[in-house]
Amino acid sequence: MDGKNKLSENLEDYLEVILNLQNIHKVARSKEIAKKLNIQRGSVTGMLKKLSKKKLINYEPYGFITLTKKGEEIASEIQRRHTIIKDFLFRVLQIEDKKSDAIACRMEHAMDKPTVDMLVKFISFIDKCPRAGTDWIQEFIDFCSDTELDMKRCKNCVNKCLTKI
Amino acid sequence: MDGKNKLSENLEDYLEVILNLQNIHKVARSKEIAKKLNIQRGSVTGMLKKLSKKKLINYEPYGFITLTKKGEEIASEIQRRHTIIKDFLFRVLQIEDKKSDAIACRMEHAMDKPTVDMLVKFISFIDKCPRAGTDWIQEFIDFCSDTELDMKRCKNCVNKCLTKI
DNA sequence: AGCAGAAGTTTGGTATATATAACTTTATAA
DNA sequence: TTATAAAGTTATATATACCAAACTTCTGCT
Numbered sequence A, B: 001m002d003g004k005n006k007l008s009e010n011l012e013d014y015l016e017v018i019l020n021l022q023n024i025h026k027v028a029r030s031k032e033i034a035k036k037l038n039i040q041r042g043s044v045t046g047m048l049k050k051l052s053k054k055k056l057i058n059y060e061p062y063g064f065i066t067l068t069k070k071g072e073e074i075a076s077e078i079q080r081r082h083t084i085i086k087d088f089l090f091r092v093l094q095i096e097d098k099k100s101d102a103i104a105c106r107m108e109h110a111m112d113k114p115t116v117d118m119l120v121k122f123i124s125f126i127d128k129c130p131r132a133g134t135d136w137i138q139e140f141i142d143f144c145s146d147t148e149l150d151m152k153r154c155k156n157c158v159n160k161c162l163t164k165i
Numbered sequence C: 001a002g003c004a005g006a007a008g009t010t011t012g013g014t015a016t017a018t019a020t021a022a023c024t025t026t027a028t029a030a
Numbered sequence D: 001t002t003a004t005a006a007a008g009t010t011a012t013a014t015a016t017a018c019c020a021a022a023c024t025t026c027t028g029c030t
Helices: A009-025 A030-037 A041-053 A069-092 A097-107 A113-128 A134-146 A151-164 B009-025 B030-037 B041-053 B069-092 B097-107 B113-128 B134-146 B151-164
Strands: A057-059 A065-067 B057-059 B065-067
Touching (some): A009 A030, A009 A065, A009 A069, A030 A041, A041 A057, A065 A069, A069 A097, A069 A113, A113 B134, A134 B113, A151 B151, B009 B030, B009 B041, B009 B065, B009 B069, B030 B041, B041 B057, B069 B097, B069 B113, B069 B134, B113 B134
Antiparallel strands (some): A057 A065
């Protein structure tokens, strides 16, 4: 029934921000939304009206702003994508914290749910598989500076896997 | 000197498409650009003018369309990002071919060069590290259906690494 | 040469998302 | 309780990027 109503990236960002604010202050406020999105207060109202028309937020002029159930579902999914992508960028690819956040903020709109689900599984696999793990990520970090593998070292490294099992 | 002139995602897409067409037909043509971007012919002209003003393409009305050196540099970088991201999605995350392409097409604008560089290293590490490799990716595929690790199997799996070195 | 059709452009209109500035409503505090 | 500030809204304007349809230029064919 609502499969085609794809939200713009901006509207998705609004929902995500509203969810964050709601989690802190119970309700979101126009001023705070503007601040978080780095835009002017006046630009927010029109977008709130759009979200309201789509029944994603409860909105009355000068009133409280809260997510509807449907809005919360979407916002949660976006937030989930953000968290997962950031985790991958930060913990695996070794991108610095703030930058991971900034890039995740853009990537979350490009990746759909099934793709993020696979990323979740992949990260989970890295964390659980004896052939991977945090020591393996450390090897990756070293690999990044060395570029070449030292096979003697590899032998040593593989042996570490055995100790895990 | 040109650090702040960030292109919009759309302009980046135009450059990428023009590079592709140029590689096939030496020059790009308005009609082909429209076709590749799934838009109308009339929409292309204005964008070509913008790219021309930014000195990213050589453009005269009714004339040939080619990338300038600067335009080619940017287009190549975008194309490189696309290829790398697609490779990760397809070969590692096991996203189907066409979908990998479509998502890469959107992600390429969200990830900057340093981040893609790290992704390159990561994929290269997966391909080269004895603890990873294609057999490890196969283990990931199995992990996706099973969700849980079988430690007996893990022992077997780790032994495979040893045979590599 | 000249005509038809293809390719390219222009024009006018739409949708999205923003800014700025003036205005209204709500909240605060003397 | 009423002035004032803060928060929110409205109106106008801008930038991006698209479409549809009319128009222009170019190309190939006879």
